[in-house]
Amino acid sequence: MEYKLVRSKRKTLALYVRQDGSLEVRAPLKTTKNYIEDFILQKQDWITATRSKLSERQEAKKTIRISAADATKYKKQAKEYLQQRCRYYSELMGLSPTAIRINSAKTRWGSCNGSGEINFTFRLLFAPEDLIDYVVVHELAHLKELNHSPAFWAVVGHTMPDYGARRKRLREYQHQVELIIT
């Protein structure tokens, strides 16, 4: 069986089945190949089950196809909508960005840099409103804490006490819907 081996100073052996079904083994520096391969054999059932769960999820995924021209239109809409949501939460949180930009990022909903600029992907527009608001509050909170420390989550939680549930739903949404620009 093929697998990717990543060695590090960790103490235990761990297996990961990645999105594409490939196997990754993380191992302590001195673990022997034999030991690793025995470990994989023992975990065979788990690997098979995890792979089929992943492919089921992939099949259940809803695909939205839009044209490049539509994408441009949605980007404009996203800018207006997100600017409005940022204004609302900026006032609540006492934090405002120096700029708001819209990109087409596939895997990141938003980001914030040290100059106080916030980027959102237009793909966010397709998500439920309460999840969009979570991303807005998350990025605005980065204006105060440019990390994911407990202090950062305290800022998020102060404005949005139920952020944990929204964060979880956003992760699920990411698996459920795929937007393709054709």
Ligand SMILES: [Zn+2]
């Ligand atoms: Zn963040």
